[in-house]
Amino acid sequence: xxxxxxxxxxxxxxxxxxxxxxxxxxxxxxxxxxxxxxxxxxxxxxxxxxxxxxxxxxxxxxxxxxxxxxxxxxxxxxxxxxxxxxxxxxxxxxxxxxxxxxxxxxxxxxxx
Amino acid sequence: xxxxxxxxxxxxxxxxxxxxxxxxxxxxxxxxxxxxxxxxxxxxxxxxxxxxxxxxxxxxxxxxxxxxxxxxxxxxxxxxxxxxxxxxxxxxxxxxxxxxxxxxxxxxxxxxx
Numbered sequence: 630x631x632x633x634x635x636x637x638x639x640x641x642x643x644x645x646x647x648x649x650x651x652x653x654x655x656x657x658x659x660x661x662x663x664x665x666x667x668x669x670x671x672x673x674x675x676x677x678x679x680x681x682x683x684x685x686x687x688x689x690x691x692x693x694x695x696x697x698x699x700x701x702x703x704x705x706x707x708x709x710x711x712x713x714x715x716x717x718x719x720x721x722x723x724x725x726x727x728x729x730x731x732x733x734x735x736x737x738x739x740x741x
Numbered sequence: 742x743x744x745x746x747x748x749x750x751x752x753x754x755x756x757x758x759x760x761x762x763x764x765x766x767x768x769x770x771x772x773x774x775x776x777x778x779x780x781x782x783x784x785x786x787x788x789x790x791x792x793x794x795x796x797x798x799x800x801x802x803x804x805x806x807x808x809x810x811x812x813x814x815x816x817x818x819x820x821x822x823x824x825x826x827x828x829x830x831x832x833x834x835x836x837x838x839x840x841x842x843x844x845x846x847x848x849x850x851x852x853x854x
Binding site: 663670671672673674675678716729730731732733734 | 785
């Protein structure tokens with residue numbers, strides 16, 4: 630079972646910031662939070678990941694709370710092409726092989 | 742740069758027929774390889790993973806099997822397809838031992854009729 634909970638769907642106006650929340654209250658100290666997105670009929674695309682500190686890359690920012698029980702993915706200026714299902718994943722497993730346990734994700738709809 | 746290929750892109754097969762889906766990775770060596778399946782409207786389910794040639798771990802008992810005949814080749818097979826095997830099959834790779842990011846291929850959409 631997935632170790633994260635996310636809202637089923639969200640809407641965002643084009644050009645505005647999209648803030649996607651994720652709860653992972655049972656996360657362990659050495660487990661990372663990963664975000665992927667899946668555009669319809671395509672393979673999932675990696676977005677960003679983090680352990681404790683906030684992270685930023687060219688696609689998004691990841692804000693992790695101090696207790697690590699929740700996080701927020703921020704798309705600073707959403708475009709229509711950002712419409713997708715966004716998955717928040719807590720990575721678990723051994724050092725050599727890890728399993729990505731996907732939940733049902735958040736369906737983000739960006740509208741004009 | 743690394744590239745992952747899957748084929749075919751789409752496949753329609755009758756119940757009881759065999760299956761062979763192929764995944765290959767370019768631009769890296771000794772990757773971990775993964776097969777996932779996504780049923781319609783659902784999240785991804787891990788089916789198999791491999792840490793090396795001939796080394797396969799199964800996550801879910803089912804009608805499918807996997808093989809890794811070469812370092813960068815991962816094959817998903819079935820001797821007799823079931824209706825419940827329909828879905829979107831995704832292959833993924835990652836750099837072994839670094840707990841790095843898994844990168845996904847474009848997927849194969851399988852419909853069993």
